[in-house]
Amino acid sequence: xxxxxxxxxxxxxxxxxxxxxxxxxxxxxxxxxxxxxxxxxxxxxxxxxxxxxxxxxxxxxxxxxxxxxxxxxxxxxxxxxxxxxxxxxxxxxxxxxxxxxxxxxxxxxxxxxxxxxxxxxxxxxxxxxxxxxxxxxxxxxxxxxxxxxxxxxxxxxxxxxxxxxxxxxxxxxxxxxxxxxxxxxxxxxxxxxxxxxxxxxxxxxxxxxxxxxxxxxxxxxxxxxxxxxxxxxxxxxxxxxxxxxxxxxxxxxxxxxxxxxxxxxxxxxxxxxxxxxxxxxxxxxxxxxxxxxxxxxxxxxxxxxxxxxxxxxxxxxxxxxxxxxxxxxxxxxxxxxxxxxxxx
Numbered sequence: 001x002x003x004x005x006x007x008x009x010x011x012x013x014x015x016x017x018x019x020x021x022x023x024x025x026x027x028x029x030x031x032x033x034x035x036x037x038x039x040x041x042x043x044x045x046x047x048x049x050x051x052x053x054x055x056x057x058x059x060x061x062x063x064x065x066x067x068x069x070x071x072x073x074x075x076x077x078x079x080x081x082x083x084x085x086x087x088x089x090x091x092x093x094x095x096x097x098x099x100x101x102x103x104x105x106x107x108x109x110x111x112x113x114x115x116x117x118x119x120x121x122x123x124x125x126x127x128x129x130x131x132x133x134x135x136x137x138x139x140x141x142x143x144x145x146x147x148x149x150x151x152x153x154x155x156x157x158x159x160x161x162x163x164x165x166x167x168x169x170x171x172x173x174x175x176x177x178x179x180x181x182x183x184x185x186x187x188x189x190x191x192x193x194x195x196x197x198x199x200x201x202x203x204x205x206x207x208x209x210x211x212x213x214x215x216x217x218x219x220x221x222x223x224x225x226x227x228x229x230x231x232x233x234x235x236x237x238x239x240x241x242x243x244x245x246x247x248x249x250x251x252x253x254x255x256x257x258x259x260x261x262x263x264x265x266x267x268x269x270x271x272x273x274x275x276x277x278x279x280x281x282x283x284x285x286x287x288x289x290x291x292x293x294x295x296x297x298x299x300x301x302x303x304x305x306x307x308x309x310x311x312x313x314x315x316x317x318x319x320x321x322x323x324x325x326x327x328x329x330x331x332x333x334x335x336x337x338x339x340x341x342x343x344x
Contacts, residue, residue, distance in 0.1 A: 001286050003220045005317060007303045008324050016337035017155055019166035024191045027332050027339035031323055033315055034344075038326055043186040043340055046297070052199030053250040054295075055241055059181040059258045060204040062172035064140075065147030065164060070108035070116070077101055079108060081116075081129070082150065083143070084178060084211060085231075090131040090139060093122060095211070102127060111142055140175070150178045152214055152336050154302070167336070176208035176231065182299045182336045183256035203241045206233040207258040207280075217304055222285050227306065232262040233277040239266070242273050242292065251294035257301075257310050260284065263292040285309035286317060296343045300327055300334040315343050 149163035169184035212228025301307035
C-alpha cells in the first residue's frame with residue numbers, strides 16, 4: 001500500500017483543542033469487523049462490549065512536562081529546550097528551538113543556579129545536554145514545576161496547568177513519555193472499577209511514546225519508512241496473564257496503538273509472549289497478521305500517520321475510511337483530546 005492511500009479530509013473545527021470535562025463522556029464509535037457495522041455510543045458504555053475473562057492491557061507510561069525555556073549564555077537569547085529522553089543521569093537528548101542559535105559549548109540556564117552544557121549534536125538535528133549543579137531527583141522535581149505539557153503540534157495553543165492533569169492517564173506510573181497514550185485518556189477510576197467488577201482483568205505494559213509519533217511519513221513506499229525506536233517493557237506478570245487468556249480462548253484488548261506495538265514486539269511463537277524489555281521500532285501497516293490483539297481501543301488519528309496505518313492493518317483500510325467519514329458527518333472530535341473508537 002502507498003502513503004496516499006491513508007489520506008482523508010478533516011475539517012479544522014473537528015480537531016479537539018481542549019480536553020472534555022468528564023473523560024468517559026467522550027463519544028465512542030463501535031466498529032464490528034465481521035459485519036462492518038458501526039454504532040455510536042459513549043466511552044462509559046465500553047463495559048457493555050467486554051466479557052468476563054477478557055484481558056485489558058493498558059500503557060502505564062507517564063508524560064512529563066518536557067518543554068522548558070532557557071537563556072543562552074552571552075547573548076541572553078531565549079531558547080526552547082524540549083526534553084526527548086534521558087540517556088543517563090542528568091544527560092539528555094533534547095530538541096532546541098531555534099536550533100541555529102544553539103551550538104556545542106553553549107551553556108543554557110533553565111532556572112536560577114541550574115544550567116546545562118550543550119555537549120553534542122544528534123543525527124536527527126537535536127542536541128545532547130548535561131545538567132549541572134543538581135541531582136537527578138531534584139532535576140525531575142524542577143522539570144515538573146517549570147516544564148510545560150508537551151502538547152501535540154496540531155493542538156496549536158499554549159499549554160495550561162489543566163493539561164498537566166488532563167494530558168495524562170489516570171493509571172500513569174512510569175515516567176518517560178513526551179506524548180500521551182491517548183486512547184487511555186478516556187478512562188476514569190470509576191470506569192476501571194466497573195470493568196474489573198465485570199470480571200475483566202487489567203494488566204499494564206510500558207511503552208514510552210516519543211516525539212516520533214508525530215513525525216510525518218515522507219515516503220510514498222511504506223517499506224522505506226523507518227520508525228523511531230521507543231523503550232518498552234512487558235513484565236512477567238503481564239506475559240503470564242496474556243498467555244493464560246489466550247489458552248482459555250478469551251480476548252486480549254489493547255488500549256491504544258502503543259500497547260499493540262509492545263505486544264506484537266514480544267510475540268515469540270504462535271500465540272505466546274515472553275517478558276521482555278528493550279527498544280522497538282516495529283512498524284505495523286497493512287497487510288499484517290496480528291498475533292496478540294483481539295480488540296483495539298484507539299482514538300481518531302492524523303491522515304497519512306503511522307497510527308492510522310496500524311488501525312487500518314487491524315480493521316481494513318476500507319472499513320477505517322468508512323468509519324472516519326462517518327465520524328466527520330457525526331461531528332466526532334479527532335486526535336489526542338478527541339473521541340474514541342473500539343474495534344471488535
